[in-house]
Amino acid sequence: MNTTILSARSLSKRYGDGIALNNVDLDIAAGESVAIMGASGSGKTTLLHTLAGITSPDAGSVNYAGTEVSALNETQRSKLRREAFGFVFQAGLLIPELTAIENVALALMLNGVPRRDAEAQSAGWLAHLGLAGMEARRIGELSGGQAQRVAIVRAQVTGARIVFADEPTGALDSHTSANVMSALLAATAGRGNTLVLVTHDPTVAARCSRTLYMHDGVISLAPAAHPDATPPPVAHPVSTQDGSTFMQNQNWAGQP
Template structure:
């Protein structure tokens, strides 16, 4: 399998990368959101992306995840079928890739309120062609593993913020994704619930050797990750091991 050899700014990232962004540049009109950013993330590594508002944090996450196509640069992803450049894929190909290779946890969960907790978790499996009974069984097991036994039939509006985020984590795990992207996953939670949810997210990814990319403003969240990547004005301002 091809080896990803992207540059790592500030701190060398040993071993083979699961995903690497190389010379990523993106603009919104005259505003430069990313300015030749390079980052490499290994299997099993958790990386927090920090920086002031407008620094390019969410844009970097969206580019790495194939949600936004960069104006320049490449995003190399190592998959079971070989290494691919997400940036050059067609929209339909990137959508299919996100469904199988990536999981997502957002600040508000982005869950479907009309569906139950179990149905939300099962949805990506059904979209991937799984049988309904198989998807439902997997969803129940994932919810149980995250301490949500007995809430599978509840709709999202009937859950607490912490429970809803655990449902989102279960959904992100459902397809055996190799990279989990989390955008301010604890931003709407109180400190104790946030700590519990982050612990569940870190445990859920670490036990399967998944890569985790977290955008956050919270230094406590960043400190629990392996690395902290700091952005300022669309550029890497620091890449360091978390304390």
């Protein structure tokens, strides 16, 4: 059994009168891919941000590989995010003025890698994701799926052990979504690293090794009852074979 790499105990978070997290306990194993689903306002994004050290809980603790994340100050949390975590968001949060290779290389350069070496490493990983020849294109010159693959490379290239993804396929059509999800899984769980993602799409969640459901700030193993609810598709295991063609991972220089 894989070792627990990330855990939460008694996590609570309020925004005004609303309860975003209500005494949440969670364990995530190294190499696992975990999808978090739930209605808007259920607390799923707050949980993701709290696990990643972007948001501080009002009560409770988050532990990453023996480090109590919730006890770190902002400078320490920023360093942890930069060195150990990667991030992929629906909008990508790529820098539009920079090229694909510059966006990826920046993550390495923030960790002290010289520019020439950073760009050489970045070019290799972009090629692994089918983006050879597109290194010099600015983000606006790429399709949505291509831009998300750039974001995945950026999230992996520095060696991140956990990637946090918030609706990474939310703005994509179904075909592109499937391709991006294949790349994301291969680059994380397929290489023995960990993926935690928020999604509204049951077909995306079904590709993860485990799905959790948020309802009123509480985790359950089944979706909240809804008269129009459709059961999620049956999950299938993540192929480690896919991961053999993808990269060693990175991190986004996370900001609070």
